[in-house]
Amino acid sequence: MLLIEQFALSNRVGPISGKFSPGRLTLLIGPNGSGKSSLLGAMAGLYQGAGEITLQGERLSDVSTHELARYRAMLAQDTVLPHGLLGYELLALGAEPVGGVTEAVCLTLSKLAEPLGLNSLYQRQLNTLSGGEQQRLLIASTLLQVDPSVNPEGKLLLLDEPLAGLDWHHQLATLRLLREYAELGLTVVASIHDINLACQYADDIWCLHQGILAAQGPPEVITPELIAQVFEVKVRLIEQEGYRLLLAE
């Protein structure tokens, strides 16, 4: 369990409190600049602020970055890819913190190959790949670091806008994978901008506004009133066959 208690990061986030539990997929939504990346970075142990963030009872600030790399994987927004590498070399780099390209890594990649469309990317130069193709490799590289068969110590999977640049097919495939990793027992937290997809796939949603929590809970907490307040967008809620769709007016 990852626990946040009165965490604040200068004027970027907070104070915020809440918990993220193993086995659950939490999706962060909120306008540009509302603090999603800052919060994810703090949860990854990259930023230190006021208050406390603990993972399994241990304060993140007391854990070295080296040690943290065994417990969590983080996909950052706008990751710059190293030049001159091939697709499989990027994945091999991603496997370094968890012992290199072992048989378990190869098996995990073969499991991820179909949903993320990896097979055509292994032998490609990274600088020749489209934005979405690069993103698919980065997602695979992040997932394999905490896949239970590769890294039984993996607990926390953090992704900042994993759907950025992905076509619809791969957006849905990625969300299904995040659900699968949550079902494997990981704590999974990701930021996304598509509110309807967030409501469809999340166990819990955190809606940030100006650095603090405007709403937190199951998808039903996302109402037209909240969207109007946070995003200044007028929407209608359509509920049909168990689905909830927010449609801009």
Ligand SMILES: Nc1ncnc2c1ncn2[C@@H]1O[C@H](COP(=O)(O)OP(=O)(O)OP(=O)(O)O)[C@@H](O)[C@H]1O
């Ligand atoms: N390194 C930094 N130093 C100071 N302020 C920063 C820094 N990075 C971000 N900020 C500010 O912190 C606030 C939160 O930014 P953050 O990147 O966390 O938002 P976000 O919700 O992820 O936005 P987006 O949807 O645009 O990615 C913004 O006002 C931003 O300008």
